[in-house]
Amino acid sequence: MSLKYMTPTEQFKKYLPKDYVELVDYGPFGKSQDEAGVNNIGQFKEVLEEHPMCSGCLMAYFIRVFFAALPNPEDTVTLGTAGCGRLAISQAAVPFIYGNYGDQNAMASGLSRAFRLRFPDKKKDVVTLAGDGGTMDIGFSMTMHSWIRGEKFTTIMLDNEVYGNTGGQESGMSPQGAILKMAPEGKKFEKMPATELAKTAGCVYVVRISPTNIKKTAKSIKRAILVAREVGPTFIHVYTSCNIEYSIPTEEVFKDAKDQEKDRFSFEEYMTDEAREVIERIEGEEKKAKKAKKGARKEEVVS
Amino acid sequence: MYYIAMVDAEKCSQHKCNICTLYCPEANTLMFDKAKNTSWVDVDRCKGCALCVYVCSDLLNRGCISMVMAQAKEA
Numbered sequence: 001m002s003l004k005y006m007t008p009t010e011q012f013k014k015y016l017p018k019d020y021v022e023l024v025d026y027g028p029f030g031k032s033q034d035e036a037g038v039n040n041i042g043q044f045k046e047v048l049e050e051h052p053m054c055s056g057c058l059m060a061y062f063i064r065v066f067f068a069a070l071p072n073p074e075d076t077v078t079l080g081t082a083g084c085g086r087l088a089i090s091q092a093a094v095p096f097i098y099g100n101y102g103d104q105n106a107m108a109s110g111l112s113r114a115f116r117l118r119f120p121d122k123k124k125d126v127v128t129l130a131g132d133g134g135t136m137d138i139g140f141s142m143t144m145h146s147w148i149r150g151e152k153f154t155t156i157m158l159d160n161e162v163y164g165n166t167g168g169q170e171s172g173m174s175p176q177g178a179i180l181k182m183a184p185e186g187k188k189f190e191k192m193p194a195t196e197l198a199k200t201a202g203c204v205y206v207v208r209i210s211p212t213n214i215k216k217t218a219k220s221i222k223r224a225i226l227v228a229r230e231v232g233p234t235f236i237h238v239y240t241s242c243n244i245e246y247s248i249p250t251e252e253v254f255k256d257a258k259d260q261e262k263d264r265f266s267f268e269e270y271m272t273d274e275a276r277e278v279i280e281r282i283e284g285e286e287k288k289a290k291k292a293k294k295g296a297r298k299e300e301v302v303s
Numbered sequence: 304m305y306y307i308a309m310v311d312a313e314k315c316s317q318h319k320c321n322i323c324t325l326y327c328p329e330a331n332t333l334m335f336d337k338a339k340n341t342s343w344v345d346v347d348r349c350k351g352c353a354l355c356v357y358v359c360s361d362l363l364n365r366g367c368i369s370m371v372m373a374q375a376k377e378a
């Protein structure tokens with residue numbers, strides 16, 4: 001899929017915003033995921049720009065991967081709320097909507113419905129990205145109700161197990177016993193079972209992941225978005241450590257993510273039969289197209 | 304003064320690699336030059352986290368990236 005709305009002609013290029021032209025010339029606009037996706041990240045200009053998130057932040061890393069993995073960046077809208085993530089999510093060449101605290105899933109419900117009415121012939125992807133506080137505490141009712149209503153968009157919870165942006169309050173997603181600035185005796189309650197709640201509330205595709213494998217992470221993001229287009233609500237619960245509030249030396253952030261993969265963030269992928277059908281159909285078609293392309297290239301070489 | 308990452312291009316280009324670039328938390332920062340077969344750092348964007356050092360040295364045992372003091376550019 002590609003940005004074919006507007007291909008700048010050479011004569012007109014100088015009048016267009018430089019950032020836009022760069023994304024066409026050196027970035028993913030107008031290119032396939034194979035040409036400019038997670039497999040060759042670092043070799044093209046990404047849609048994400050500079051932002052003020054902390055050095056070594058795993059949440060910033062996941063957001064980087066998220067934007068590179070979008071199946072349809074030119075027709076995607078992200079929604080977020082107060083919290084660290086929006087500092088970066090807002091700095092990408094993808095429209096971002098920022099509302100009151102925790103209402104991202106309510107806004108996304110209206111937006112995705114409006115897109116379906118206004119652009120019935122187009123695929124428009126809607127994704128909410130918010131912290132654990134925004135998704136499971138303060139935004140809890142709006143998250144749950146959007147799932148119960150079966151709204152067709154993707155919810156991503158950036159779980160750093162704390163309120164990072166406001167300096168270390170415990171959240172429903174902090175693990176029991178976690179000692180934080182504002183939980184000095186350790187959290188007394190259990191971590192909320194987010195993926196179980198999602199399944200019970202009607203999410204049709206649910207993933208829990210620590211983003212240590214870029215391909216696997218990107219695959220989950222893509223699947224969640226494609227399934228939401230056709231079937232119903234999808235949910236990704238991703239570990240995005242806060243090295244500041246959990247005092248993780250930045251060079252050990254990746255090691256910690258690996259450790260968490262064996263602990264609270266063991267990989268889990270759930271899908272309903274209907275979701276599975278969609279995934280198998282789309283991935284099957286992609287495989288066929290790739291094979292055909294390879295075959296055509298071979299023929300070209302032979303002739 | 305602060306630290307930034309620096310890639311030893313000669314050492315790095317001996318490997319067919321491009322792994323560290325997959326793990327930098329910052330976009331458009333730790334890039335890979337296919338023609339020269341080496342990664343390189345856009346120093347103005349590097350936040351000095353040393354995650355790339357962990358990947359190259361601890362995970363891959365290649366030791367091609369080190370942290371150095373950022374130098375002010377001459378005006």
Ligand SMILES: Cc1ncc(C[n+]2csc(CCOP(=O)(O)OP(=O)(O)O)c2C)c(N)n1
Nearest residue numbers: 082083084101131132133134162163164165
């Ligand atoms: C209605 C309302 N209450 C409180 C706040 C203050 N506030 C800003 S960010 C935040 C919590 C952030 O925690 P989380 O959602 O987990 O995101 P993180 O910063 O950890 O990524 C709070 C309480 C607010 N902006 N609006």
Ligand code: SF4
Nearest residue numbers: 054057084164242243
């Ligand atoms: S406070 Fe924590 S979550 Fe927020 S940007 Fe810094 S390291 Fe990341």
Ligand code: SF4
Nearest residue numbers: 315320321323359367
């Ligand atoms: S991980 Fe090391 S060897 Fe590999 S590309 Fe990066 S600097 Fe080069």
Ligand code: SF4
Nearest residue numbers: 327349350352353355
């Ligand atoms: S030190 Fe951190 S920000 Fe700088 S290049 Fe390495 S991983 Fe990227």
